[in-house]
Amino acid sequence: MKKRMYAISIHAPQIDEPSQLRQKLETWDATRLHKSLWVIVTDQSADQMRDHLLTVTSYDEAVAIIELNAVHVSTLNVDQAALDWMGAAAPLPGFFSKG
Numbered sequence: 001m002k003k004r005m006y007a008i009s010i011h012a013p014q015i016d017e018p019s020q021l022r023q024k025l026e027t028w029d030a031t032r033l034h035k036s037l038w039v040i041v042t043d044q045s046a047d048q049m050r051d052h053l054l055t056v057t058s059y060d061e062a063v064a065i066i067e068l069n070a071v072h073v074s075t076l077n078v079d080q081a082a083l084d085w086m087g088a089a090a091p092l093p094g095f096f097s098k099g
Contacts (some may be wrong), residue, residue: 002043003042003043004026004041004042004067004068004069005039005040005041005042005067005068006035006039006041006042006044006049006066006067006068007037007039007065007066007068008030008037008038008039008040008060008065008066009036009037009038009063009064009066009069010022010037010038011035011036011061011062012058012060012061013061017051019056019060020056020058020062021053021057021061021063023077024052024053025038025040027055027098028040028042028075031082032079033079033082034078034079039068039082040085046067050064050065052068053069054095056095
């Protein structure tokens with residue numbers, strides 16, 4: 001199965017507190033762009049990730065998983081190390097360029 005890049009947006013009342021949801025993203029080697037936004041490269045589909053996250057998501061947390069397939073990404077006030085990770089982890093050459 002081919003690798004894809006996804007953005008995972010989380011709404012959680014205690015976003016900075018350790019949680020099972022956050023631990024799951026970390027075990028998947030997702031990188032955190034901002035408090036509630038993570039990026040991951042995986043061969044899982046969005047539905048598969050959602051199904052896995054159902055087991056660690058509490059009633060007051062919400063998750064959106066969005067496939068990223070744009071060539072250019074523009075950001076503001078995002079950690080440079082996270083942007084570098086995105087560029088290095090892109091599934092295809094030319095998939096990601098800072099713009």
